[in-house]
Amino acid sequence: MSGRVAVFAPSPELTVTVEELDGTPDIHIHAGGQGVWMSRMIESLGAEVVLCAALGGETGQVLRHLIGVELKARDVAARNGGYVHDRRDGGRDQVVRMPADPLSRHELDDLYEMTLVEALDAGVAVLSGPAAEDTPVPDSVYERLATDLGGNGCRVVVDLSGARLAAALAGGPEVVKVSHEELLADGFAASDALPDLVDGCRKLAESGAAGAIVVSRAAEETLAWLDGKLYLVEVPELSPVDTRGGGDSMTAGLAAGLALGKSLEDSLKLGAAAGAVNVTRHGLGTGSGDVVRELVERVRLRPWEDS
Structure with a gap:
C-alpha cells in the first residue's frame, strides 16, 4: 500500500469563532469542513494525505493558507462558504453563515479529473461532503467517483448522508460510515433501537455498500x-469535551488504517480510537496519533450474537 489517502472535499469552509480569554474576546480563524477535519486526523495517524478541493473568492484565498495539509486545488470563480460562531457563553451561537457557490460545468470537470488522478495514485479515497445545505457539486458526482475509483482498484470510503449517500451507494463503495441519526433520517432504520439499526445496516448493504458499514451512535457503542x-465496538470511556467531529475522526482512522495496509477490523479499531480521542478535545479532527495508537489496544469488537 502507498500509505496515502486522497480526500475529496469539494468546498472547504472558512470558520471564524469568537471565544473568551481572560474576560476579553478571542478570535480564531480556521479552515473547516468535513474533509479538512478528516485530513488532519489522517495525517496525525501516520498516513500521507492530499486534499482535493475547489477554492474561490476571498474565502478561498484565505483558506489556501489555512488548510495545513497537502492541497490540490482548482481555482474557481465560485466562492467557498464560511461562518462566524460566538462561543463566549459556552454554546455555539451562529452569527452569520455564507453558503458555498455552485461550481460551473468546467470547474466541476477540472475538479473531478484532478480528484480522479490523485485518488487513483493514492489507492484509498475518502468522499466527504460540504455542509448539508450547500450544493457546490451535484450529487451525481459521488456516484461517478465511487464507480470510477472502485472500478479501477481504489478503495473508496464514504461519509455522507441523504441524496449524496444514495448516489455514492449506487457506485458501490467499499466502506460506508454513517451516524445513527443519518440512518434514521434516510429511512434505513425505523428507530434508534439496536435491532432496528441492525436492520438498517442490512438495508444499506443491499443498497450497494460492499465490505463494511460503520454506524456511530454518539455515546453508545458503534455498530x-x-x-x-455484525459487531459492537467497545472503546475506553473518556471524559468528553466536545462530541462534534468524533464521527469524522472515526472515518479518518478507517481510511488511514486501509492506507497503511491494515485489515478492515484493525482499521475499524483505529477509527474507533481516533473518534474517542477527538471528543476529549475542543478542536475538530484533532488528537495525537500517539494517544490514538495507545487506545487502539483497548478497543474490542464484540460479535452482535454475543450481545
Whole structure:
C-alpha cells in the first residue's frame, strides 16, 4: 500500500469563532469542513494525505493558507462558504453563515479529473461532503467517483448522508460510515433501537455498500457490519469535551488504517480510537496519533450474537 489517502472535499469552509480569554474576546480563524477535519486526523495517524478541493473568492484565498495539509486545488470563480460562531457563553451561537457557490460545468470537470488522478495514485479515497445545505457539486458526482475509483482498484470510503449517500451507494463503495441519526433520517432504520439499526445496516448493504458499514451512535457503542458479520465496538470511556467531529475522526482512522495496509477490523479499531480521542478535545479532527495508537489496544469488537 502507498500509505496515502486522497480526500475529496469539494468546498472547504472558512470558520471564524469568537471565544473568551481572560474576560476579553478571542478570535480564531480556521479552515473547516468535513474533509479538512478528516485530513488532519489522517495525517496525525501516520498516513500521507492530499486534499482535493475547489477554492474561490476571498474565502478561498484565505483558506489556501489555512488548510495545513497537502492541497490540490482548482481555482474557481465560485466562492467557498464560511461562518462566524460566538462561543463566549459556552454554546455555539451562529452569527452569520455564507453558503458555498455552485461550481460551473468546467470547474466541476477540472475538479473531478484532478480528484480522479490523485485518488487513483493514492489507492484509498475518502468522499466527504460540504455542509448539508450547500450544493457546490451535484450529487451525481459521488456516484461517478465511487464507480470510477472502485472500478479501477481504489478503495473508496464514504461519509455522507441523504441524496449524496444514495448516489455514492449506487457506485458501490467499499466502506460506508454513517451516524445513527443519518440512518434514521434516510429511512434505513425505523428507530434508534439496536435491532432496528441492525436492520438498517442490512438495508444499506443491499443498497450497494460492499465490505463494511460503520454506524456511530454518539455515546453508545458503534455498530459495524464487516463482510456480513455484525459487531459492537467497545472503546475506553473518556471524559468528553466536545462530541462534534468524533464521527469524522472515526472515518479518518478507517481510511488511514486501509492506507497503511491494515485489515478492515484493525482499521475499524483505529477509527474507533481516533473518534474517542477527538471528543476529549475542543478542536475538530484533532488528537495525537500517539494517544490514538495507545487506545487502539483497548478497543474490542464484540460479535452482535454475543450481545
